[in-house]
Amino acid sequence: MSFDLLRHEGIPASYLQQTEADLIAIIEGVKARMGSRLFLPAHHYQKDEVVQFADATGDSLQLAQVAKQMTEAEYTVFCGVHFMAETADMLTDASHTVVLPDMRAGCSMADMANDTQTERAFTILTKRFGESILPLTYVNSTAAIKAFVGRHGGATVTSSNAVQMVKWALAERDILFFLPDQHLGRNTAHALGIPLEQMAIWDPIKDELVFDGEDQDVRVILWKGHCSVHEKFTVGQIEQFRKTDPERKILVHPECSHEVVAASDLNGSTAYIIQQIEQAAPGTKWAIGTEMNLVNRLATTHPELDIVSLNPFMCPCLTMNRIDLPHLAWALEQVEAGDPVNIITVDAETTRHAVLALERMLERS
Ligand code: 13P
Numbered sequence: 001m002s003f004d005l006l007r008h009e010g011i012p013a014s015y016l017q018q019t020e021a022d023l024i025a026i027i028e029g030v031k032a033r034m035g036s037r038l039f040l041p042a043h044h045y046q047k048d049e050v051v052q053f054a055d056a057t058g059d060s061l062q063l064a065q066v067a068k069q070m071t072e073a074e075y076t077v078f079c080g081v082h083f084m085a086e087t088a089d090m091l092t093d094a095s096h097t098v099v100l101p102d103m104r105a106g107c108s109m110a111d112m113a114n115d116t117q118t119e120r121a122f123t124i125l126t127k128r129f130g131e132s133i134l135p136l137t138y139v140n141s142t143a144a145i146k147a148f149v150g151r152h153g154g155a156t157v158t159s160s161n162a163v164q165m166v167k168w169a170l171a172e173r174d175i176l177f178f179l180p181d182q183h184l185g186r187n188t189a190h191a192l193g194i195p196l197e198q199m200a201i202w203d204p205i206k207d208e209l210v211f212d213g214e215d216q217d218v219r220v221i222l223w224k225g226h227c228s229v230h231e232k233f234t235v236g237q238i239e240q241f242r243k244t245d246p247e248r249k250i251l252v253h254p255e256c257s258h259e260v261v262a263a264s265d266l267n268g269s270t271a272y273i274i275q276q277i278e279q280a281a282p283g284t285k286w287a288i289g290t291e292m293n294l295v296n297r298l299a300t301t302h303p304e305l306d307i308v309s310l311n312p313f314m315c316p317c318l319t320m321n322r323i324d325l326p327h328l329a330w331a332l333e334q335v336e337a338g339d340p341v342n343i344i345t346v347d348a349e350t351t352r353h354a355v356l357a358l359e360r361m362l363e364r365s
């Protein structure tokens with residue numbers, strides 16, 4: 001088997017041999033014939049070749065908020081990663097079918113917390129700190145983790161509403177348990193005035209709480225997870241720009257480390273980054289610390305600005321990039337034939353609890 005075929009395991013080889021023009025014709029044809037029976041949302045980190053066909057584009061929050069539009073269709077072909085398609089399935093009717101064009105489009109951060117580890121951690125932490133812990137999970141987590149959080153009175157969070165949600169959690173209970181992205185948790189709690197000295201780290205591999213101070217000082221417990229794309233941005237890259245190009249504004253996503261966020265000029269969710277660029281004065285210079293497809297798209301769509309990536313080697317999300325023209329064409333033709341592949345379904349019990357966590361977020365967003 002060729003390297004290309006190995007890379008695209010699951011998809012019939014014929015799709016990999018089609019020209020770009022043929023694949024585009026297939027996708028346009030299915031979309032035109034299926035009309036409103038089909039909904040195609042795409043995350044901002046998707047490739048341009050996919051985004052061009054999107055019925056809605058957005059960040060994680062916006063894509064959760066379009067669930068109603070999905071329900072009005074028969075099928076959603078989700079151009080994003082696995083946890084987003086799970087959320088779409090959980091927020092839509094049971095009769096609605098959600099398809100992920102490539103099952104390998106996962107998220108390495110979501111894979112850093114499983115339900116067994118989470119239950120174990122919560123048992124240990126509750127024994128140590130009592131019942132005063134409220135869990136919040138970044139939506140970049142499995143449905144099982146969302147269900148765990150829902151069962152314990154907590155909610156999901158996206159980078160767009162993290163401030164509101166963390167504020168709410170800290171008002172509800174004494175200690176916030178934030179999964180699975182330590183950086184978003186730390187950056188958000190710090191922005192709300194919680195000192196770093198009151199934040200502990202839960203290491204799920206060692207089953208160990210990392211904290212220097214006294215237990216009574218713990219206000220936030222951060223799961224030791226991170227995004228493999230955003231961790232590639234460093235303070236060194238920012239310092240380099242400060243030296244060589246001091247007028248360039250540094251704009252980063254809060255999945256970057258606290259040191260990077262602290263050294264930047266501005267930080268915020270994907271939607272915030274887009275908004276800052278849309279409002280920027282012509283001629284201004286920007287170095288953006290987020291996923292490469294979005295940075296490239298912003299640079300192309302805003303020729304009046306000078307936009308570069310904060311990382312000179314750029315940072316693609318490899319799993320987001322797995323959705324491409326061949327997989328989209330394949331998924332759509334299968335849907336039209338009434339034989340969908342890569343259906344994402346979350347069982348009813350998990351959905352029941354996870355939806356509680358999602359609804360607590362949606363009603364506060
Ligand atoms: P947002 O869409 O919430 O900005 O999150 C970015 C991300 O990493 C999605 O996987």
Ligand code: SF4
Pocket residue numbers: 045081106107108109110140227228229230291317318319320
């Ligand atoms: Fe996961 Fe990071 Fe990719 Fe988002 S950018 S899907 S958090 S690995």
